[in-house]
Structure formats: C-alpha cells, structure tokens
Amino acid sequence: xxxxxxxxxxxxxxxxxxxxxxxxxxxxxxxxxxxxxxxxxxxxxxxxxxxxxxxxxxxxxxxxxxxxxxxxxxxxxxxxxxxxxxxxxxxxxxxxxxxxxxxxxxxxxxxxxxxxxxxxxxxxxxxxxxxxxxxxxxxxxxxxxxxxxxxxxxxxxxxxxxxxxxxxxxxxxxxxxxxxxxxxxxxxxxxxxxxxxxxxxxxxxxxxxxxxxxxxxxxxxxxxxxxxxxxxxxxxxxxxxxxxxxxxxxxxxxxxxxxxxxxxxxxxxxxxxxxxxxxxxxxxxxxxxxxxxxxxxxxxxxxxxxxxxxxxxxxxxxxxxxxxxxxxxxxxxxxxxxxxxxxxxxxxxxxxxxxxxxxxxxxxxxxxxxxxxxxxxxxxxxxxxxxxxxxxxxxxxxxxxxxxxxxxxxxxxxxxxxxxxxxxxxxxxxxxxxxxxxxxxxxxxxxxxxxxxxxxxxxxxxxxxxxxxxxxxxxxxxxxxxx
Amino acid sequence: xxxxxxxxxxxxxxxxxxxxxxxxxxxxxxxxxxxxxxxxxxxxxxxxxxxxxxxxxxxxxxxxxxxxxxxxxxxxxxxxxxxxxxxxxxxxxxxxxxxxxxxxxxxxxxxxxxxxxxxxxxxxxxxxxxxxxxxxxxxxxxxxxxxxxxxxxxxxxxxxxxxxxxxxxxxxxxxxxxxxxxxxxxxxxxxxxxxxxxxxxxxxxxxxxxxxxxxxxxxxxxxxxxxxxxxxxxxxxxxxxxxxxxxxxxxxxxxxxxxxxxxxxxxxxxxxxxxxxxxxxxxxxxxxxxxxxxxxxxxxxxxxxxxxxxxxxxxxxxxxxxxxxxxxxxxxxxxxxxxxxxxxxxxxxxxxxxxxxxxxxxxxxxxxxxxxxxxxxxxxxxxxxxxxxxxxxxxxxxxxxxxxxxxxxxxxxxxxxxxxxxxxxxxxxxxxxxxxxxxxxxxxxxxxxxxxxxxxxxxxxxxxxxxxxxxxxxxxxxxxxxx
Numbered sequence: 001x002x003x004x005x006x007x008x009x010x011x012x013x014x015x016x017x018x019x020x021x022x023x024x025x026x027x028x029x030x031x032x033x034x035x036x037x038x039x040x041x042x043x044x045x046x047x048x049x050x051x052x053x054x055x056x057x058x059x060x061x062x063x064x065x066x067x068x069x070x071x072x073x074x075x076x077x078x079x080x081x082x083x084x085x086x087x088x089x090x091x092x093x094x095x096x097x098x099x100x101x102x103x104x105x106x107x108x109x110x111x112x113x114x115x116x117x118x119x120x121x122x123x124x125x126x127x128x129x130x131x132x133x134x135x136x137x138x139x140x141x142x143x144x145x146x147x148x149x150x151x152x153x154x155x156x157x158x159x160x161x162x163x164x165x166x167x168x169x170x171x172x173x174x175x176x177x178x179x180x181x182x183x184x185x186x187x188x189x190x191x192x193x194x195x196x197x198x199x200x201x202x203x204x205x206x207x208x209x210x211x212x213x214x215x216x217x218x219x220x221x222x223x224x225x226x227x228x229x230x231x232x233x234x235x236x237x238x239x240x241x242x243x244x245x246x247x248x249x250x251x252x253x254x255x256x257x258x259x260x261x262x263x264x265x266x267x268x269x270x271x272x273x274x275x276x277x278x279x280x281x282x283x284x285x286x287x288x289x290x291x292x293x294x295x296x297x298x299x300x301x302x303x304x305x306x307x308x309x310x311x312x313x314x315x316x317x318x319x320x321x322x323x324x325x326x327x328x329x330x331x332x333x334x335x336x337x338x339x340x341x342x343x344x345x346x347x348x349x350x351x352x353x354x355x356x357x358x359x360x361x362x363x364x365x366x367x368x369x370x371x372x373x374x375x376x377x378x379x380x381x382x383x384x385x386x387x388x389x390x391x392x393x394x395x396x397x398x399x400x401x402x403x404x405x406x407x408x409x410x411x412x413x414x415x416x417x418x419x420x421x422x423x424x425x426x427x428x429x430x431x432x433x434x435x436x437x438x439x440x441x442x443x444x445x446x447x448x449x450x451x452x453x454x455x456x457x458x459x460x461x462x463x464x465x466x467x468x469x470x471x472x473x474x475x476x477x478x479x480x481x482x483x
Numbered sequence: 484x485x486x487x488x489x490x491x492x493x494x495x496x497x498x499x500x501x502x503x504x505x506x507x508x509x510x511x512x513x514x515x516x517x518x519x520x521x522x523x524x525x526x527x528x529x530x531x532x533x534x535x536x537x538x539x540x541x542x543x544x545x546x547x548x549x550x551x552x553x554x555x556x557x558x559x560x561x562x563x564x565x566x567x568x569x570x571x572x573x574x575x576x577x578x579x580x581x582x583x584x585x586x587x588x589x590x591x592x593x594x595x596x597x598x599x600x601x602x603x604x605x606x607x608x609x610x611x612x613x614x615x616x617x618x619x620x621x622x623x624x625x626x627x628x629x630x631x632x633x634x635x636x637x638x639x640x641x642x643x644x645x646x647x648x649x650x651x652x653x654x655x656x657x658x659x660x661x662x663x664x665x666x667x668x669x670x671x672x673x674x675x676x677x678x679x680x681x682x683x684x685x686x687x688x689x690x691x692x693x694x695x696x697x698x699x700x701x702x703x704x705x706x707x708x709x710x711x712x713x714x715x716x717x718x719x720x721x722x723x724x725x726x727x728x729x730x731x732x733x734x735x736x737x738x739x740x741x742x743x744x745x746x747x748x749x750x751x752x753x754x755x756x757x758x759x760x761x762x763x764x765x766x767x768x769x770x771x772x773x774x775x776x777x778x779x780x781x782x783x784x785x786x787x788x789x790x791x792x793x794x795x796x797x798x799x800x801x802x803x804x805x806x807x808x809x810x811x812x813x814x815x816x817x818x819x820x821x822x823x824x825x826x827x828x829x830x831x832x833x834x835x836x837x838x839x840x841x842x843x844x845x846x847x848x849x850x851x852x853x854x855x856x857x858x859x860x861x862x863x864x865x866x867x868x869x870x871x872x873x874x875x876x877x878x879x880x881x882x883x884x885x886x887x888x889x890x891x892x893x894x895x896x897x898x899x900x901x902x903x904x905x906x907x908x909x910x911x912x913x914x915x916x917x918x919x920x921x922x923x924x925x926x927x928x929x930x931x932x933x934x935x936x937x938x939x940x941x942x943x944x945x946x947x948x949x950x951x952x953x954x955x956x957x958x959x960x961x962x963x964x965x966x
Contacts (some may be wrong), residue, residue, distance in 0.1 A: 113771040181764035197771050222581050281664035288596040
C-alpha cells in the first residue's frame, strides 16, 4: 500500500540558506502569521471538513467485552492476546523506605518506544510544519492537530516490510536532516518508564500532501496553541524540542514588561539567574536526595483498588480509574477496535509562575518526583496538580495560580493529554506572572528560576523536562515577545 | 571529630581571573608537568609513605563468616542486617522477548547515590586537584589515588549531624562553585541501575591539607594515569567530567599525525565527522530499536548458578562470581568489617579505535546494551570485553586491538575497576590507531566516530557515556597533543 503517491500537487521549496542559523529561521517561521499553503483564516474550514470526512464513535464497554484483551490468569494484569501494545499492571511506590509514605496504583507498561515526528520544510523562505488532523479515542473532541507521524516501534522498525504510516520514511532514512531527535518521558503518574522518540526532521525534496495533512508556519501553530483542545499532546511535546527561537522581527510596538522580558530572553547570551552549570548541579542534588522505591505488582488484588465489571477504581478515591472502550473509525489502520484507557476523575492544573530577573523572563521549575519516570525526578511546572492524583508532595502555589487576576495571565488554554491512552484527560495550562510575594530570588526548596532558553537547551536531552513542562515550554515559545 | 583543622599549613591561592575561560585554565593545568605543592618526582615517595603509614589486610572468608550480612530467608538475597549498603540479588535479562537470547545472573542493587568529588583550586595561577591516597578492599594493591571525596548518600545528606568524610562540606554547601555535577552510571554488567554523583568543585578559600591528600596539576595526574593500577575508577570517572580542555601551549615540537590530530581536536570549533545533532539522533535510534527486558529475581535458586560455602558461581562458566572478604584497616571509619564482593574471573580489555578525519582526532564509540543501565544503552568503548561476561553482543574489533603493533598504541595501562565492590577487577585500557581497513567513515552498525570534545560535551549529562568510556576519555585528555 504505497502512500507517498498523492493526487495533491507536491510542495516545492527553496533550499535553506546555508549561512543562516536555525534560530533565525525559527524566528522567521514564528513571525509568519500566515502560511504559504494555508491561510490561518481558512484553517477552521479545512479542519471541519477533515472532521466531517470521517466517522468516529467511542463507547464505554465492560472489560468482558474487550476483544483480544483480557486479565492474565496468574497476575490479573490487563493485556492484549498478542503480547504487544501495552499492559495495565500494579505498582507499589515507597518514599524513603515508607517513612514519607507509600501507595499502590495501576500503571500502564508500554516498553516499546514510538516515534512522534514533525516534518518541516522551507516554503517561500519560511519553515513550515506538516501537521495532521488525527482522531484519538480519548480526546473529548476526538480529532485534534497532531504531529506528521505518531508511530509505534513495530511500525517504524519494520519499514522494509511495507507499512501504512504516512511520511514515516522521512524520519528513518539515513540521510535525514535532524533538527531534534530525543527520547522524552511521558506522564510519570500513569506510565511506567514510558518514553517516545521526539523528532523534527527537515526535508528539502518535494513532499506530496495527503488529505488529512496541512503545512503551517510556527506562527500559525502558535496561534492555534491558544485554542482549547486543538493541538494534541504529541504535537506539543515535539514542538517543545524545537531549537531555540531567535530574536523575532520587532513590530515597532512597545510591549508590556513581560513581553519585553520574553523578547530579551530570546536574545543570544541573555543572562540567566543561575548559570547552566548551577542549574544542572541543583537538579543533580535534588535527584540524589530522593529515595523512591518502585516495584511492579500483580494487578489482581492490588491493595486499595477494587475491580468492578466496567472499572478498576480506588476505594479511597484516587484521581483516576481504569476503563474500557470500543472504537469505530473509518480512516485508521484498523476500522474497529477495543482497548483499555486510564480515566482521570478531574481536570488538571499546570502552571509556570513567570517573572523577570535583569530584564530577562524566567519561569519557576519544580524538581518533581514521579514514580513512573525512569530517572524518578524531572523538571515540572511550578504547579502540576490533578485532583486525587497519588504524588510524593502536596501541591504548592496552587492557590496562587488559581486566584491570579486576568492581568497576571500571560497564557491560558485547556489541552488534552495523550488521547490514545487517557480518556477525557484535560488540563488547564497557565503562564502566570508572579506577584510581589514571590519576587524574591530566594527560591523555596525544590524550585529554581530558569529561562526559556535554558529549558530549550535541556529539551535537547532526555530525562530533564517532564511532559507537562514541555507543553508549557511550547506555549511559552508560542507567545510573541515585543521589544 | 572535626576534620577541617589540620596541622599542615593552609594553601593560599589567587582568585581565578574572571575573564579567563575554563578551557584555557584547564589547558594551563594540563600543561603543568609539575605542581606548586608536590613535585612529580616526589610523588612516589609520598605515596609509599602513605601506604606504609597504614595497615590493611583483606582475606577471603566463607559466607557464613560474614558479620551482619546474610541471605534473606525468603529470597536468598544477600544483604546487610541494617537494610543499608547494598544487596546482591538475581536478575533475568531477555533480548527481544527471548528471541535474541536471555540469561540470569547475580547483580548488585545499591539504590543510594554516592558523591565522587574532586576539589580544585588555583595555586600560583594553575588549577590543582586535591587527590587522596585511599584503600579499597578489592584493589590488587589496596591503595590507589582517589577523588577528594567518596561518600555514600547517608554521609552527605546528614552532614549537619556531624560526619567523618573529610572535605565533604565543600561539595554540599550552597555557594559551591561547580565545574561539573552530574549523575553517571557505573558498571551495567554488575550493578542494577547504580549511579553516582560526579562533582568537580572549585574553591578559592584556604584549604587545610590532611595527611592522606595531595594537590596535583592536571598534567601531573595525566602522567600518573599512564601507570598501572594507580588512579582509581572513581577518580577517572570524575576526571572525565572535566570541562573540555582547551588548546595547550605548544612546545615547538612537531608531533606525530595523531598528536597533531589530538591537538586540533582541542581547538574551538574543530570539525566533527557527525554534527552533535546527528550524533544524538543516531544514539536515539540505537536506543529506540533495543528491546531489553530486565526483571529482578530471588538470588535463591537462580537458574544456572550454584551456591557453595565461599562462592556463588555459574555452572557454565560466566565471567564472574560472588565472594566474601574480611577487611582490617586502621584509617577507615570502621577498623574491621566484612562484605561481599563481585570477582571477575579474567582481565578486561577496553579500547577505543582512534583515527583522524579532516585532521581532527576521532574515536569509534559503540552504542552498547548493558542490562543494568537505567537507560539500557550508553556509549561504550569500541571494544569492551571481559572474558565470559554475559552480554547482548559478541565483541567486535577485539582481535584488531589485541594484535595492534606498538606503533599503533597511543596509550595503554592497566586500571582497576571499583575496588569497593569488585575484587581484583582489572582491565587493560587502550587507545589504538585504526588501520587502513577501518579508515572508511562508513561505520559498522552500532558504531560512530566522535571527537573527544563531543564526548566531553556528552559527559556533562548522565546516560550518555558508560564508565569504561569515561575512563578512556580521561586517558585521552591525559595525552599531550603536539601542534
């Protein structure tokens, strides 16, 4: 089934200027409010047409109506008959050998590494990003804007046997021109040591355009990132791995203090409160002092959890439960399937507190323990809160961000978490200007002020920024600075 | 027991010149063949005196003569009565769900993160490194040259309660001036997800000199790194995390082609065969394609292994066994103790193949699966071989490095692996010029040419260079380049 032949006209583009830095090219794409291939004003019509072109239906079902999925006789773990995809198992977490607390919970184990990739191409001198209108069963609105490719390892390592993932070949061929390629963690509260390969690959050849895909500038995507439940988690995490955005062309307007500080933070050599070495040293110290023991357990008889016909839920009211759904779709590799999903019982709040030091914008990062993370601690938003979630620390600064007046909100939107594994998991993402009480650079234990450029630098490597922090970094990069 | 008060005169030094790069300061220290505090010619006498000043004795004992250590009733795991230090457990490893093979072995689990730290100080305008003459029971010659500090987590998180680790305070105080601070993996064949904090901290205050310690320049340490079994593993891994060494002052001599290529590789912007982004992308791809499943098992009845009174050994002749020793020492925190050790049954061979591309020195790194590594794959030497070791891949290039003539050996020395956990574990470390047959830049699968500067860049982060590759990086940095 060859899929690189299309009836759409191929896109042609200029070769990138060899002497131009990627930061400058990113800045030009960010400054482009309209694209060469689709005007922003036309996006909604196009997206509505893609939605109308397909039929999707998702229904809750009891576990005994799952096809090919079942509870293993010995362990009670929920898995697929093939042994592939993922399993839902039990996990026991102990902090400082139980002294600071311990709990049990179901957890998704998915050892395979997938590819989340965005293809970029210079068109009329501006980098455009190839985005996909894609359905995921867990999304409240089903279809969202996704990366060019979301592929499992089984797909992308067996390319030579023929595969059905569009554009995948651009990401696996040896002469790929890589702007980012890094293994990043996903939700440490619900996944056991899951990571995906986040890739941004530039192409100079002509690229055929498939029906569910569109080329957008970084500026257009930034505009869409302000909408609720539109840019999906996979797209956001890949966008966060983009090379640091250079100085955008000033539009002559004098901005607010925060917009000026944001613009300053994008200048080369913008001063950070803590040097890169100091920031890494602090994170190393935070990791070293943690003593978290994680064991997997059989899902059967997991203490504190009860198995009902349609849900596995916590007797004491943890923040999520395990459910099952049936999915019908006419444009996916398989037209009908069933699967388990994790369903959080409340909407999350994810926020960076933001302020300037020396005229340069900084965000307050938290070195956060998440039991499912491979390296236990990664940098998280200032506030990362899902009601009832089982975590190592109580939420700090939650009231601060929930009660901030509109004049302090640099950004807010509701985004969906991974729609392929989580059902109706939504979080409000916020960038909140810190008030006077937080203006001191004496950070509380576990928190540090860092610049967006430092976060972009860390995002080039794995194990540093958790998936919620990466979403907020993508949102930060979507904000216009004004000198 | 205050230990920062000494009868030795305190060292005084100039403050570092604020406008001088760390690379230039490292280069000056590397070029200093003699130190302000100890002449290299006097080192042997000093070291022999330190050895003579202490009495050490290590004896093999049967397991039932271990004090406070024992086999747990249920699991047969070998642990300390206190629950601290480490345990010896069983591990099952499966490659691609058993398709490429599987095995079981004992493994050391030591969840606590220790500190390996070297204090550096500018004396008479040259950075000096504070090294320690320290005994470890597993070392063939017991005493070796160690970092300023080797401390367990229990030590360094309880500093306020008073502790006996000399100089530790310099590494944990908030205003430390950090040159490196990174969690690095240790032997993935014998440790389960073990990492230690590798620190280099610069001090400008006066520092009292304790009897078992000496200040050496990087040039002096480089000279000592050419000796067999002198610079211990902990020192080598910390040295490898040093900031990249800048151009050393040329001595007028025209060097060999390799020495010229090494000097070139230390110049800013020296060209690498693969860009940093390409190198990371290749490693990400290597990690993504691996499918390694690691489970811990009870040590009792571990398939293929037999428990004798004094050893736990593999019935089929794996490359190591578990033993127990009794230790007497007069200058350690505890004067007598017993403990288990891992004893390899043969000496290892660790080698980088080396060649130049575009006049710049490169080494051939291998993306190697090691079951005990947290992230499964790290960059390893071209050849990493311990006879009988249980590994994912057969050794490649072993004959090439073992049969290389002396004209191709840029470096060779025998070094000890971690003497606190391994008994008489020695490896020959080699830097071998590649011959014509390997001169093609078309690397075999799993291998890539990288510059020493790229390795130093990666060593600033965890999960990239394994402990054997870090030793070889320290050896590379110890070689003089000649322009």
